[in-house]
Amino acid sequence: MKCYKPFAQGDHRWLVFSQDEHKPGSVVDTNQVAITSGGHAILLDPGGIEVFPSMIGALVQEVDLDSVSHIFLSHQDPDVGSGLALWRQVTLPGTMVHISALWPSYVAHFDSDTHFSPIPDEGAELTLGGTALRFLPSHYMHSPGAFAVYDPTARALFSGDIGAAILPGTPIRDIWVTDFNNHVQYMDGFHRRILACREARDAWVEMVAGLTLDFIVPQHGLAFRGQDVPRFLDWLSRLEIGSGVGAYRGRTARK
């Protein structure tokens, strides 16, 4: 598991754990993020059971586990948080897990003893040490109850599955997109299929375009910085989404 450090200002840091060379080949690669500030840490989409051993091994090189007071899940998928029971066992008892108010009773199937803090639809703020973080509504992008995390001080966004790329298996030694036009091929099919609501897509793009942003980190693939941030938003705003609907065409219930 590699650790990238896209932002550091004193003890306010963004750490991206990624490209786990030890994970089983059947498991999609995921980016796990830790934000530290003022002696506290929050884990964003800390990942599934399969990546837990590598993830915790990499995390403890950088972060004291006793400082992890919050965990954020962008949505309910297993690659986001099926390792919850394991995280509960290695973090202090008061650690809160923030997730859309739609999901605690469902995600409790991963771990019924987790302490959930349901996020209301309109979002919420969280103060981590001296840093104010915002949970931004991202509903239907792709889950009906989804949030992104905005850090106005780091000028950074964790976007969950939005902006995700499924990269080819060749070794990668960077976390940044360096050739956006070439990178589109790794995002295109994924977004066309997992997104279905144009109204939600348009609202999300408008919201994110209004933020001051130096970089965006998605849950899979590479991160966007500088001019690749508006490039990504422009690409997303034009994409034909809902491709799975095509499977219904020509079918009736009696066929």
Ligand SMILES: [Fe+2]
């Ligand atoms: Fe997902």
Ligand SMILES: [Fe+2]
């Ligand atoms: Fe995902």
